[in-house]
Every structure is written in structure tokens, then in C-alpha cells.
Amino acid sequence: MIFRSVCVISIFFCGISFASQISSYKPIFIPFNDANGQLHIALRSFEQDGHPEYLIVSPDTLETEVKMATEIDLFLSKKVSEKRVSQSRFMRLVSSGEVRHSGSSVNGLFLTVDLCPSKKPFVREVITQLPSSEAPIPMAIAVTGVWLSQHAEDLVWLKRQASEGRVRVTWVNHSLSHPVKPDFMRSSGIVLEDEVLKNEQQMLAVGIVPSVFFRFPGLISSDILKVKLRDLHLIALGSDAWLAKGEVPKNGSVVLVHGNGNEPRGISLLMTRYLHKVDRWLELNKI
Numbered sequence: 176m177i178f179r180s181v182c183v184i185s186i187f188f189c190g191i192s193f194a195s196q197i198s199s200y201k202p203i204f205i206p207f208n209d210a211n212g213q214l215h216i217a218l219r220s221f222e223q224d225g226h227p228e229y230l231i232v233s234p235d236t237l238e239t240e241v242k243m244a245t246e247i248d249l250f251l252s253k254k255v256s257e258k259r260v261s262q263s264r265f266m267r268l269v270s271s272g273e274v275r276h277s278g279s280s281v282n283g284l285f286l287t288v289d290l291c292p293s294k295k296p297f298v299r300e301v302i303t304q305l306p307s308s309e310a311p312i313p314m315a316i317a318v319t320g321v322w323l324s325q326h327a328e329d330l331v332w333l334k335r336q337a338s339e340g341r342v343r344v345t346w347v348n349h350s351l352s353h354p355v356k357p358d359f360m361r362s363s364g365i366v367l368e369d370e371v372l373k374n375e376q377q378m379l380a381v382g383i384v385p386s387v388f389f390r391f392p393g394l395i396s397s398d399i400l401k402v403k404l405r406d407l408h409l410i411a412l413g414s415d416a417w418l419a420k421g422e423v424p425k426n427g428s429v430v431l432v433h434g435n436g437n438e439p440r441g442i443s444l445l446m447t448r449y450l451h452k453v454d455r456w457l458e459l460n461k462i
């Protein structure tokens with residue numbers, strides 16, 4: 176089983192020299208306090224090129240990071256307050272079913288850019304047309320495994336924009352294969368856990384850290400799928416402002432456009448009406 180999973184990831188990325196090998200990937204749930212008393216939750220355990228690691232989240236800030244097991248194993252066995260964990264912002268959002276809009280009053284919008292499978296290149300104007308800003312502009316990018324496997328150059332470019340401080344990217348899981356027909360993720364034969372966890376492995380293999388958000392393809396889900404997603408401790412990321420569908424954002428909206436070249440109308444609306452206001456954009460983790 177483990178061998179098969181290693182092969183899948185390696186084959187997918189043959190030709191991408193920077194991909195690392197992710198194996199023994201498991202969803203876990205271990206809250207712990209670090210040496211400074213800060214609460215974290217270990218959500219996944221895995222090996223990266225043979226080294227044991229964890230994907231962890233801060234339940235207050237929703238920031239995720241990868242830590243070597245040697246850095247945190249010591250803390251995992253110590254008890255933490257269950258009440259503190261269950262009342263954290265992260266756990267409340269996981270239980271909420273779906274986030275389409277900020278839960279508090281905020282002044283601004285959350286920009287989300289979907290990368291569903293596409294042969295077309297990334298619409299770089301989403302970043303190059305941003306007004307200049309001293310601070311990186313926050314942007315959530317929802318990426319599929321299929322897009323990652325076909326757009327190595329675009330990914331390098333995107334990572335460079337982030338490392339040069341132009342944007343601060345929150346990477347959202349948008350499924351491995353992005354099922355569409357006949358009924359998106361509700362289609363028979365689609366296994367949510369595979370679509371979610373295998374894409375997380377692909378993201379990690381190419382050096383991007385998955386956030387705690389998952390976007391259902393087409394924004395189509397069901398109560399059963401949402402329960403399964405909750406069991407993996409992820410937050411369903413909807414949208415109340417899919418620009419190409421004519422939905423108009425208001426303060427706190429999650430704005431949706433496609434950066435995969437397949438929805439020029441949404442991009443055009445973004446450019447002409449919204450993108451030029453640099454102080455408008457908020458970081459998804461603050462939702």
C-alpha cells in the first residue's frame with residue numbers, strides 16, 4: 176500500500192526535478208503545546224524523502240507548517256485542554272460546514288483563484304496587474320493535482336512571486352483529479368479521502384504547504400461529503416462572489432475567479448473593477 180502510494184506520486188512528477196517523495200501519509204489529530212506553550216494540532220504524519228514529518232496547524236491563526244518529527248515528537252504525548260481545542264477558531268470553522276463569507280465584520284475581500292485542470296497557462300495578469308505594494312498582497316490559490324502535474328513552469332513562477340514578496344499565497348486543496356461529470360465529487364466511484372489526501376501529498380511533493388481549506392470542484396458537495404471532509408479536519412471553502420456568474424462581492428466576500436485560462440469573464444471583471452485596490456484584499460486565514 177505504502178509502496179503503491181510512493182509510486183503514484185513519483186510517476187505523477189517524473190520530469191519535475193524538484194519533487195520530493197512523500198510516503199506513509201496518514202491523517203491524524205494530535206493537539207499539543209510547543210515549548211512556548213503555544214497550541215498546535217498535528218493533522219498529518221508522513222515521510223518526506225524518508226524523513227518523518229508532520230503537517231501542523233495553529234488553531235488560532237490557521238497557519239499551517241511542516242515540522243520534522245524530531246522537533247515536536249517530544250510534545251505530542253503531553254495532555255492539552257480538550258475544551259481549549261474544541262473552542263478554538265479552527266475547530267469552530269471545521270464544524271461550520273462551509274465558509275462562503277467572513278464570519279465577522281471586515282473591511283475587504285478574500286481573493287481566491289482556482290486552478291482546475293487546464294492546458295492553458297496560468298493567467299499571470301492576476302499577479303502582474305496588482306498595484307505595487309510594500310507588503311505582499313494576500314491571495315488564496317486553489318490547486319488541483321492534475322494542474323500541478325502539467326504546469327511545472329507556472330508553479331515555479333508562482334513560487335517566485337511569493338518568495339519575492341509580491342503575493343502571500345494560501346494554498347488551498349482543490350482535489351486531485353477535479354471530477355466534473357456526471358456530478359462533481361458526488362459522482363459514483365469518487366472517494367473523497369483519495370481526492371483530498373493524494374492532492375495534499377502532491378502539494379507537499381512540489382514544495383507547497385496545504386492550508387486547512389478545501390474547495391469542492393464546481394462548489395458542489397453534499398452533507399455526506401462535508402462530514403467526510405470534517406473528519407479530515409478541513410474547512411470547505413465556498414464563495415458568495417463567483418465573478419463570472421455575476422455575483423457581486425460585498426465586504427467579507429470570498430471572491431472566486433479562475434486563473435487557469437478557462438474563464439476570461441471573471442478575470443476581466445476582477446481586473447477592471449477590483450484588482451487595482453490594493454488595500455481591499457484580506458488573508459484567507461483571517462476569515
Ligand SMILES: [Zn+2]
Nearest residue numbers: 289291392393
Ligand atoms: Zn475547479
